[in-house]
Amino acid sequence: MVMEIVCPAGTPAALRAAVKAGAHTVYCGFNDETNARNFPGLNFDREEMRDGVAFAHAHGSKVLIAINTFPRAGNEAIWHRAVADAEVCGADAVILADPGLLDYAARNHPGLRRHLSVQAAAANADIINFYAETFDVKRVVLPRVLSVQEIAAINAEIQVETEVFVFGGLCVMAEGRCSLSSYVTGLSPNMNGVCSPASHVEYREDKGVLDARLGGYTIHRVGQNEPAPYPTLCKGCFGASDKTGHLFEDPVSLNAEQLIPQLQKAGVTALKIEGRQRSRSYVAQVVRNFRAAVDALEAGCPMPEGMLARLSEGQAMTTGAYKKTWR
Amino acid sequence: MSQSQASIPLFPPILARALRVVPLAPLSLSLTACSRNIAKSHPKLFRRLGEYDHTRFVLDPVDLPFVIYLDPNGGVPRVTVIRGNGDGAARISGPLAALIGLVHGAFDGDALFFSRDLVVKGDTGAALALRNAIDDAELDLSQEIASISGPLAGPLQQLIAFAERRTGVCLTRPEEAVAW
Structure with missing residues (x-):
């Protein structure tokens, strides 16, 4: 079949x-x-x-x-x-x-x-x-x-x-149980049908460098020739313990x-x-x-x-x- | 250069320079007439904008020496072409061929965003609503222009088809044949 x-x-x-x-x-x-x-x-x-x-x-x-x-x-x-x-x-x-x-x-x-x-x-x-x-x-x-x-x-x-x-x-999380979007924006896919809602997303480009902000926080920055990811926290780039990278999952x-x-x-x-x-x-x-x-x-x-x-x-x-x- | 930029043609710089001295008022009037014709034939496009149907969009073809204001104005749209950066609630920037290709459904907006061929600034929700509304409308700009061109419709469509073949820019809506 x-x-x-x-x-x-x-x-x-x-x-x-x-x-x-x-x-x-x-x-x-x-x-x-x-x-x-x-x-x-x-x-x-x-x-x-x-x-x-x-x-x-x-x-x-x-x-x-x-x-x-x-x-x-x-x-x-x-x-x-x-x-x-x-x-x-x-x-x-x-x-x-x-x-x-x-x-x-x-x-x-x-x-x-x-x-x-x-x-x-x-x-x-x-x-x-x-x-x-x-x-x-x-x-x-x-x-x-x-x-x-x-x-x-x-x-x-x-x-x-x-x-x-x-x-x-x-989605790298257990779906229906992920609260990352709620944490930053107050809205989630589970209750509101939106992960990283567009109303809380802002892009800023300066000299080819693109910043993505979610709920007022910069969650990743990509250089001139780098591909852009979705503005979700799970694909964000963070610093922790002297390392900077995609801590949850690569985009x-x-x-x-x-x-x-x-x-x-x-x-x-x-x-x-x-x-x-x-x-x-x-x-x-x-x-x-x-x-x-x-x-x-x-x-x-x-x-x-x-x-x-x-x-x-x-x-x-x-x-x-x-x-x-x-x- | 990103992967998809290689396949998106840029407006010839010589012609772009020539456009610096072209009067923009006739272009604004023509585009407004065309957009009002679209509003009549595709009323759902403006309904789909929802809360953004009075938002000013700045469409920025980065290879042309002007930007385009699109004011949906609740279904009675106005299009204004201005020199300089312009200012509006949401700005969508990219090569002219990418913007036209998006209207015709030849490109995927997210893919152009991933490849950095398309840049969104300002109200992301408004930009998303416009992208989705236009994608659903299944527009063919060549048909829309022809429909308000009277006796010039035939020659204009032939000219557009010729330009499409020569430039590789998607100036008409691609046919969606049934595959299965």
Whole structure:
């Protein structure tokens, strides 16, 4: 069976680009705080979502709607309405992280397929089986902290599908539990749908040297000919114990393209591409690349060499935790 | 030189020098007319700007001797070309070919940022909103210019196509064929 390519779409145009480029499935979110990419100018209103789902279905693709932030006390109705509207829009599944919202969806929208978001950070078979048995979750998006061997071990003990990230921005923390953005800006991907929100980011360039400031703090500085990273604390450059460097993680993107055969052997169902905040140009290029890779695998051909370095943060790539060679 | 700079053509310096003496008022009027035509045909572009629909954007083609003010003005946009640095809430700087390529969806904004071909200053949220709104609009500037050019539309489009072939600058929106 061909591995499913799950592609990001931050706008209706990106959704159409993903579908045309060969995406089996597209994931996207409503234009509010219910999803973890709540950036200015991004996401779908209800009408756009309904039209986007119709376009995808007409071309044989599925649409998953991410409602993967954690509802605030007293404002749960915003998240409940998003689940209801996802069903009305014809979504093939919703991607949820909060156990309370999973319970709400299972009770009130039992016909709407539920996937567990990476934001739930479910990283072992016991917790995945708990989510499957309690909320009838059909698929789990695994956090980016597991090796291929660990993924195989999990798949051997669970009955639900697994989806893993293969390309894009690399969170090095346990997702859903990272407070770095909150620490500096008061806003987080978990509660507000924004990591290092643009409203708190400032760039200053002087004689070719680019400073990135987050919440008033300079978090990295790059020289004239150096590639620029995203302004996230986890990729920041800090001094500690007489050393200056990227203490958490270098500014690189995940690219597990060459590991696709191993991931298939490990029992993975779907391959996820990160980047709902990226353009339709990015979406089209990455989707074409990965669709060619899974089709080559299915045909018994070698993995094609990708051309994605330019699209990568820091213009550098890593296989992340899949091959644990970190310092 | 960064990896992608090599593939982004710069505006010829001789022509850029000639532009130093060209009167800018007619250019401002033409660009304003074009942007208002876009506002009519793509109203969602301005809705997508949200809270930034009255923000002044400074578009700075670094290989040209002027900058462009874009005032969305709540969907009745005004474009003003001025000499000097200009001042606005958000500034987006890069080669003209990169800025036009972004509008046409030929380039990814983040990738141009990583490679330092694109620099954002001021209100990053506003710049992000503009980038996302324009990316979603699937604009083709050659079509927009043709639509307000009356009988000159045909020759203008031929001229644009010729210039695109000769310069390598993405002056029209690339076709998105269905791959599968």
